[in-house]
Structure formats: C-alpha cells, structure tokens
Amino acid sequence: MSLFAHGPLTRFKAQYDPNNQEFSISGSVRPQTIEELAPSLALLKDSIDRVRGILYVNVKRLAQMNNTAFHAFARVIIDACRVRPDLKFVIITSSVVGWTTRKFGRLSHVEPTITVEQYDSAFYPGQSFLEEGGFIPILRTQTNMTWRHERAILPRHGMRSGITMADICCGIGDFAVLVQKEFQPSRIVALDHSKSSLAYARQIAADFDIRGIEYTYGDAAAMLLEDDQFDLVTCRHSLQIFNRPELILKELYRICKPGGRVYITNEKISHCLGEPRSETIQWTYNELSKLFAHFEMDLELGPKNRRCLVEAGFEDIRGESFMVTNLDGDPQEFADVVQSWEDTFAGEMAQQRGDRPEFIKRFRRGFQDHIFAALHPKGYAGWPIWVASGRKPL
Amino acid sequence: MPRNVTSQNNVIETSFCKMIEFDIEFNSFISEWRHCAYISNYLARTVSHNRPDSVLYSNLYSSAFNELLEVAFRTRHPAGVLACRVSRDGETDRIELTFPCTPEEQQFYEYAISQTQGAGAQERYLVSLSGDVAPSRDMVLLELAVDYNATLRLEAVDADTVTLVVDLPFGGLAN
Ligand SMILES: C[S@@+](CC[C@H](N)C(=O)[O-])C[C@H]1O[C@@H](n2cnc3c(N)ncnc32)[C@H](O)[C@@H]1O
Numbered sequence: 001m002s003l004f005a006h007g008p009l010t011r012f013k014a015q016y017d018p019n020n021q022e023f024s025i026s027g028s029v030r031p032q033t034i035e036e037l038a039p040s041l042a043l044l045k046d047s048i049d050r051v052r053g054i055l056y057v058n059v060k061r062l063a064q065m066n067n068t069a070f071h072a073f074a075r076v077i078i079d080a081c082r083v084r085p086d087l088k089f090v091i092i093t094s095s096v097v098g099w100t101t102r103k104f105g106r107l108s109h110v111e112p113t114i115t116v117e118q119y120d121s122a123f124y125p126g127q128s129f130l131e132e133g134g135f136i137p138i139l140r141t142q143t144n145m146t147w148r149h150e151r152a153i154l155p156r157h158g159m160r161s162g163i164t165m166a167d168i169c170c171g172i173g174d175f176a177v178l179v180q181k182e183f184q185p186s187r188i189v190a191l192d193h194s195k196s197s198l199a200y201a202r203q204i205a206a207d208f209d210i211r212g213i214e215y216t217y218g219d220a221a222a223m224l225l226e227d228d229q230f231d232l233v234t235c236r237h238s239l240q241i242f243n244r245p246e247l248i249l250k251e252l253y254r255i256c257k258p259g260g261r262v263y264i265t266n267e268k269i270s271h272c273l274g275e276p277r278s279e280t281i282q283w284t285y286n287e288l289s290k291l292f293a294h295f296e297m298d299l300e301l302g303p304k305n306r307r308c309l310v311e312a313g314f315e316d317i318r319g320e321s322f323m324v325t326n327l328d329g330d331p332q333e334f335a336d337v338v339q340s341w342e343d344t345f346a347g348e349m350a351q352q353r354g355d356r357p358e359f360i361k362r363f364r365r366g367f368q369d370h371i372f373a374a375l376h377p378k379g380y381a382g383w384p385i386w387v388a389s390g391r392k393p394l
Numbered sequence: 395m396p397r398n399v400t401s402q403n404n405v406i407e408t409s410f411c412k413m414i415e416f417d418i419e420f421n422s423f424i425s426e427w428r429h430c431a432y433i434s435n436y437l438a439r440t441v442s443h444n445r446p447d448s449v450l451y452s453n454l455y456s457s458a459f460n461e462l463l464e465v466a467f468r469t470r471h472p473a474g475v476l477a478c479r480v481s482r483d484g485e486t487d488r489i490e491l492t493f494p495c496t497p498e499e500q501q502f503y504e505y506a507i508s509q510t511q512g513a514g515a516q517e518r519y520l521v522s523l524s525g526d527v528a529p530s531r532d533m534v535l536l537e538l539a540v541d542y543n544a545t546l547r548l549e550a551v552d553a554d555t556v557t558l559v560v561d562l563p564f565g566g567l568a569n
Contacts, residue, residue: 030460032427063453064431067461067534071523078524098454098564102541110524189449202446216449224449 024058158261163231169238173201243296274373284366302386314390342367434460485565506532510539
C-alpha cells in the first residue's frame, strides 16, 4: 500500500511493504499541522498492527522532515513501543542525508527497542573492489585515454558551453575537470559515493585552483538533487557496476531537465582485443566478464545502452562506440591500465571468488599478453566503449 | 517575494561577512505556509554552492533554517516585518531572524533560549521527545541546539520585535 502527497513543496510518499515488514517514507515532509499527515500516520499505525517481531522504518530517502512531522511519527512509534513490548523498531537512515541519523538516533535513548542503522555501503555487491583506494590512479589514466575520443563525441550528445550538467558516479572527478576546461558549462555537479575519491577530487581542484565544480557525496540511486535541473547528465562506466542499473537510470532521468539529455558509457569487456596473442587475450576477457557477473555486475552492458535508455523512457536515442587503442597516444598508458586491471581482478577479486591458483595463472596470462600486444612495435591492443544518450521528453 | 535582497561581502561588526539580507512584510510571509520552505530552500542553495559538499550542506542548512522560519511563522503577528540576515565566518554560518512579537513572547523566547544552553539541553530534549504534548516552539529551538550543534542567542531589539541569532557550525562538513 502506498500514499502520495503532492504539492509544490511537500512532496512525499509513504508506503508499507508487508513482505519486508518495512514502512518507508521519502521526499520532503513539511506540514503545517499534523492533520495533513493523517493518512500516512494511519498507514504507520496500521503497519504496526500487522507486523510481528521487527518493523523496519526506512527513511533513507527522506530529504526533509520538519519537527511537526518528526514528532508526529515519533509519537506513533514511541506509543507503540509502550503497548507492544514484543515489537522492535529498526530505523534505517542514510549517510547521504546529513540530519537523519542524529535526529532519529535520539529515539533509541527514549525507547531501547528502537534502534537506528545507517545504511551506507553495500549498494552493489562488487563495490568494495572499486570504491576505495587503490583504483584511483588508474581511473585517471583511463579517463585521459577515453577523453581523446569523448571530447569529439560529447557535442553530438548535448554538450555545449553554458549548460548545467551533472556527472553522476564521477569517481575522482577528472572528467568534470576536463569538461570544465573544454566546454565551460555554467554549472557542474559531480557526485560519487566514495569518500576517498571525493577527497582526492577536492584536493586536485584546490591544488590547480579549479573552481565551479561542486563535488558532492551521494547515492546515485537516491540523490538529494532536485528534479528537472540539468541540461546534461552524464554517467560514465558506472551503470555496468550496479546490479540494478535501472534504479540509477531512473534517478538520472529525474534530475534531467525535460528536453535535456542523459549520456551514458559502458563497456563490453569480452570484446577487448589484441594482436599478437589474440586467443589468450580473448580467453581472459571472457573470463573477466564472468568474474564480474559472479559479483552481479554486467561488464557486457555497452551494447544494451540503447535498450536501457528506451526502457527508462528516453527518446531520440543516439548511440556510437569507440575503441581506445595503443595507437592513440603513449602505448605505455594502455599497458599501465591493463596491468592495474590484472592486479585488481586477478588479485583480490578472483581470490574473493575462491579461484584456484591454476586458473589465476591462466587468467593473468591474457592480461600480460594484452600488454605485450600494446607494447609490441607491430602490435595492436584495443578496449571498446559504447556511448549512448537519450532525451527526456518535454 | 522578499522585498529587498542584497548580497555583498561587507564586514560587519564581527568577523562575520554578510552574504544575504532581505525583509518581507510579516503579513505576506504568513499568508502561505509554503513560504517557509521556499525561502529556506532558496537561501540554502544560494549560500551552499561554495561549501565543500554543496548538496549535503544545502540539505542540512535548509532543514535548520526552515525550522526557524516555522517558529517565526507560528507567532502569527498581524503586522511588522520579518527581516533576515545571513552571514558567514569560516566554518560557521549565522542566521539572524528579526520578527515582531509581544513582550510576553519575548519572555517566552528568552526562557526557551536559556533552555538550549548548558549541559542539560540534551536531557531536556529527550524528556520532551518522550512526553505526550505536541512539539512546541521551544522544543524546536532545543532541537537545533542538540541535533545541529547550533548556538542560539536572543537580541531584543525593542518592545515588540525580537532577533534570534543562530550560529550553525557545519561549514567544514564534507563526506
Ligand atoms: C567504475 S567507476 C567510474 C568512475 C568515473 N565515472 C570514471 O569514468 O572514471 C564507478 C564509480 O561509481 C561510484 N559509485 C559506486 N556506487 C555508487 C553509488 N551508490 N552512488 C554514487 N556513486 C557510486 C564509485 O565510487 C566509483 O567512483
């Protein structure tokens, strides 16, 4: 069961999911009087009557709630604790919304059967491999390599000077910096959920005196950014790492202006190639695709870009692909990137899956052969990327 | 809506730099509840863009500011002006909200603000949270102190206006 309350400013949604015994409330709740909340409060009471054991109260996507509303909901929960000592309440907050954990946290001091959990990591199964630390320098080289192509591609997908844009899952933010220099949008919001990447991005911006990029911490699946704000929303190499990319696309769609465009890039990793030694290379990248699939990530997403955009409601879909190769620039860059892939994917990630040493040895071999091809005076090594964008209907 | 908005970096009496100042007829302010949210969201966005994490900051700032505006709204004074000045000193953002109120209400605010100070504030907040009465304006102020680490102070301008001075210390905040 779910309830919507709509107005220009109090836009929220309350719903109860009996399968998960979860009551959730999201949006902005700033009523003048408690009466305005009556249907939602009734829904909460009703949920309490139905559950046994634990009621989860999900406020992860609650952007705003004034005190009038907070106390009304708190009252219902506190009262329920008193008449139903058998019941536990678990309130789930998000680190992305600054005030919720602290505010709801007070309730556990009032009633010990109320606990508050801050939902933070584990957005997608493979997250820990990619989010923290080690991957940073390599993301930088990767972006330099893709930029050679994308700078020419982007204007065909709505990039131009003066626009407002957002780069969601921005990583260390270097794409935003390159865009800023080349196209001078009037505003860039760059959002990611990795604190270390954002810290790095802010440091770079400070060191190089780059202004006008708003680095923002957030969850791409539930952003605090308002609706209909950006002329162009980019999300690069990232939909492919979520087990439910459609949830992210829905958010990209939401924050995009009607008539604006959403631009995505993804890989089809099994199509990485090289000569000589094409067969071992091919084998390894096929296996790499399976390894990611094991962690519920679809590194074959690239050619499905179009389908994703159509299903998310976009129109005027444009798509193209390009191949990053060892001939684009310094072949050593290409080799460095492949080396770091080997380190992470044949290292920690394969280990975590429980792969045997013989497999890992063969797996590593393909990466080494790809490097060999990249550095070979007559060799060729490629990494293909699929680009697509769609327009949000007016 | 705001009758006059100025945005400049004058150094005022302290090291706080003025960012925005506006005033609005109190009558027109209280004609619509939504004005609280409009003003708080708009100002929050405006003052947050140069904070390390503008979106997170703006969300927090808007939450706190909206509560203050709702407090002023609920005085429901039929005349006068609501004046607001927003300034910044490093990590701290200051909101000064001046609005009409009766002498009795001034006393009420004095008392409410004294309750936000000192070690007992958190205890008092929890007591009021678990109590049965609907939240009142003093509780809103207490909550700003307890949950937002705000420092509150009162300046009585004259017999029928009051200024709430609220310092919000979340400038360094970034994830
Ligand atoms: C493969 S990287 C791509 C980074 C960047 N776009 C690039 O092309 O270099 C994926 C990024 O998504 C970020 N990410 C993962 N989960 C996220 C979430 N729930 N919300 C926002 N960003 C997330 C990661 O921190 C990481 O920086």
